[in-house]
Amino acid sequence: MNAFDFMDAFGGIAPEKVQAALESMGYIPARKRRGARRTLRTVLLAAAMALLLTACGYAVGRFVNSPEQAFRVARQEISKMQDMGLLADELTFPDEPDRVTELPERETADSEYWYGRIFRHSYNVSARGEKYSFDLDVDTATGKITYMTIEAEPDEDDVPYEISPAPDGASIPDGGKWGKNFVYFDNYDDIFPAGITLDRFCTLLSEYWGFSGYTIAGMQDGAADDHGTEAPSGDTPLAGMAHGPYITVYFDGDQSGAPMYIELISYCYGNGVCITAGTGHAVG
Amino acid sequence: MEDTGIIDLYWQRNSLAIDETDKKYGRMCRRLAGNILGDARDGEECVSDAYMAVWQSIPTQRPARFAAFLAAVTRRLSIDRLRENTAAKRGGGEMSTAIDELADCLAAPGTVEADVEARALAAAIDRFLGGLKEADRSFFVCRYWLGAPIAEIAKRRGVSESRVKSSLMRSRDRLRTYLSEEGYI
Numbered sequence: 001m002n003a004f005d006f007m008d009a010f011g012g013i014a015p016e017k018v019q020a021a022l023e024s025m026g027y028i029p030a031r032k033r034r035g036a037r038r039t040l041r042t043v044l045l046a047a048a049m050a051l052l053l054t055a056c057g058y059a060v061g062r063f064v065n066s067p068e069q070a071f072r073v074a075r076q077e078i079s080k081m082q083d084m085g086l087l088a089d090e091l092t093f094p095d096e097p098d099r100v101t102e103l104p105e106r107e108t109a110d111s112e113y114w115y116g117r118i119f120r121h122s123y124n125v126s127a128r129g130e131k132y133s134f135d136l137d138v139d140t141a142t143g144k145i146t147y148m149t150i151e152a153e154p155d156e157d158d159v160p161y162e163i164s165p166a167p168d169g170a171s172i173p174d175g176g177k178w179g180k181n182f183v184y185f186d187n188y189d190d191i192f193p194a195g196i197t198l199d200r201f202c203t204l205l206s207e208y209w210g211f212s213g214y215t216i217a218g219m220q221d222g223a224a225d226d227h228g229t230e231a232p233s234g235d236t237p238l239a240g241m242a243h244g245p246y247i248t249v250y251f252d253g254d255q256s257g258a259p260m261y262i263e264l265i266s267y268c269y270g271n272g273v274c275i276t277a278g279t280g281h282a283v284g
Numbered sequence: 285m286e287d288t289g290i291i292d293l294y295w296q297r298n299s300l301a302i303d304e305t306d307k308k309y310g311r312m313c314r315r316l317a318g319n320i321l322g323d324a325r326d327g328e329e330c331v332s333d334a335y336m337a338v339w340q341s342i343p344t345q346r347p348a349r350f351a352a353f354l355a356a357v358t359r360r361l362s363i364d365r366l367r368e369n370t371a372a373k374r375g376g377g378e379m380s381t382a383i384d385e386l387a388d389c390l391a392a393p394g395t396v397e398a399d400v401e402a403r404a405l406a407a408a409i410d411r412f413l414g415g416l417k418e419a420d421r422s423f424f425v426c427r428y429w430l431g432a433p434i435a436e437i438a439k440r441r442g443v444s445e446s447r448v449k450s451s452l453m454r455s456r457d458r459l460r461t462y463l464s465e466e467g468y469i
Contacts (some may be wrong), residue, residue: 001390001405001463001468001469002387002390003383003384003386003387003390004363004367004383005390005402005405006386006390006405006409007363007379007383007386007428008360008363008402009402009403009405009406009409010406010409010428010429011356011359011360011363011406011429012356012402012403012406012407012409012410013406013409013410013413013425013429014410015347015348015349015352015353015356016349016352017410017413017421017425017429018349018352018355018356018425018429019349019351019352020422020425021422021425021426021429021430022312022351022352022355022430024422024426024440024441025426025430025432025436025437025440026440027311027312027315027316027355027430028309028312028351099300101285101289101300102285102289103285104285104286
């Protein structure tokens with residue numbers, strides 16, 4: 001027997017031993033182990049908490065308890081953002097979701113990519129309509145949308161601002177309207193109000209989330225992670241930030257040191273534009 | 285997402301299963317493959333292959349410990365790749381050193397080729413591990429299953445490197461005796 005034979009066979013040991021090793025090395029989070037007394041105390045605390053939450057439920061916001069409810073809340077929150085002037089009036093939300101997925105609370109203290117943010121228990125709501133598509137995280141404790149990606153396809157009479165030959169080897173959808181070209185639109189005003197500035201957008205986001213202010217920031221070595229290294233000016237029209245790096249924003253009262261970001265994209269296949277904002281960093 | 289939810293996605297043949305797997309366990313898989321291969325690109329390929337292997341094996345399986353299951357698949361594919369690289373005299377990560385450490389205590393003529401023999405050996409190793417003290421077992425599995433560097437094990441467990449090294453040496457000696465008595469070497 002050589003060492004590789006041993007290694008092959010070693011791979012077949014009981015999963016519990018592997019799980020314990022993975023946990024002890026911090027490769028995966030350790031499962032909680034509780035004694036009976038602690039469990040009882042936790043149950044009592046949970047019961048007390050439930051009473052308190054019920055009593056002050058109207059004060060702290062709604063609670064989301066099911067995928068169906070998450071979808072309804074997402075629709076209401078998008079409507080609220082429209083009323084606030086964060087999103088364009090003409091934006092329409094689909095009648096049915098494509099998918100609603102429950103996301104557990106997740107801590108990222110040991111992650112290289114997530115800046116230690118704690119992602120609260122939420123539902124991810126994915127819904128695609130004829131013109132608009134949504135990918136939203138709805139916090140179950142507050143009902144707020146904590147992360148949003150909204151896409152808008154161009155209208156028939158929209159004119160692309162750039163048509164350029166696709167590079168060799170690029171995969172162009174068969175029968176595409178635009179032939180073997182990359183086609184870019186800038187119909188951002190289908191998603192947010194025309195002319196809104198970065199400052200105004202961040203102010204409204206801050207109001208929506210209940211924060212007391214914000215700081216638009218650059219990031220050290222940001223270029224490597226597609227973040228800007230310098231803070232853009234707040235009076236820049238939001239649509240003017242398209243095609244740039246992520247805009248990094250720290251909100252006052254948010255989790256300490258954990259940035260949020262805003263990103264605007266124009267798709268190269270002529271299928272419109274997209275804005276992403278919130279906690280779901282795609283950095284790293 | 286809970287593991288049961290991810291497994292449900294595999295059963296539904298929903299490609300989101302792989303996204304959720306990567307979101308939750310991508311770091312673990314890359315770390316493991318990195319320990320074994322010492323090469324990021326090789327490691328990334330093994331992780332992708334592992335996701336495909338899991339996609340193909342669920343269904344019909346429903347692993348009770350999904351992280352351990354995924355880790356086992358990633359490890360097996362990474363070791364296969366390391367075996368190829370070793371034959372071609374290319375690269376090798378921390379696991380190459382770990383294998384060298386074991387080679388001395390396992391050297392014996394013949395090979396374990398039959399699958400049934402490998403499974404019997406796995407069961408024997410499991411029994412051997414069961415006979416070790418918890419700390420010794422943990423050091424052994426972290427070093428030779430995960431391929432973790434000794435310094436990292438010491439740091440994570442809050443002990444000195446020499447403590448880990450001496451534990452591993454004692455465990456290797458016991459392993460040699462044990463496998464000899466069991467007739468494997």
